[in-house]
Amino acid sequence: xxxxxxPVDTHRLRFTCVKAxxxxxxxxxxxxxxxxxxxxxxxESVLLAEDDFGRIELVKVGTSGEPPIAxxxxxxxxxxxxxxxxxxxxxxxxxxxxxxxxxxxxxxxVPGGGDLA
Numbered sequence: 634x635x636x637x638x639x640p641v642d643t644h645r646l647r648f649t650c651v652k653a654x655x656x657x658x659x660x661x662x663x664x665x666x667x668x669x670x671x672x673x674x675x676x677e678s679v680l681l682a683e684d685d686f687g688r689i690e691l692v693k694v695g696t697s698g699e700p701p702i703a704x705x706x707x708x709x710x711x712x713x714x715x716x717x718x719x720x721x722x723x724x725x726x727x728x729x730x731x732x733x734x735x736x737x738x739x740x741x742x743v744p745g746g747g748d749l750a
Contacts, residue, residue, distance in 0.1 A: 636717075638714035639715045639730075641713040641714060641732070643710055643711075645685060646684055647707065648709065648710060650678060650679075650681075650706045652678065653678070654700050656675070657674075657675045674697075674699070675695050675696070676696050677695050678700060679692070680692050680694055694710055694713065695732065695733045695734070696736060697735075700736065700737040708737050711738070712734055713734040716732075
């Protein structure tokens with residue numbers, strides 16, 4: 634499967650950090666941490682995404698470097714893209730979408746900051 638980034642329009646969504654960023658472990662046995670092409674650690678943050686209709690999704694969003702966010706903060710992911718993935722398993726396949734952002738900052742850290750709604 635070819636990996637093509639799918640841009641995510643975050644302007645009509647509100648994001649809240651629900652779990653602090655943690656380094657992404659790619660091998661549980663060795664504890665190896667995922668790094669980007671520049672050698673920076675990749676961190677995963679769990680965010681609650683809510684649209685104008687009140688629909689809510691929990692999403693894990695990866696970033697290069699640790700984002701300056703904490704649980705409970707309203708945040709803004711910038712440059713967010715999704716990647717479709719698929720893994721064959723026992724004759725069937727599992728698939729999903731993983732998310733990556735160039736940065737995740739508190740709403741107060743956004744130029745013009747304040748409410749996104």
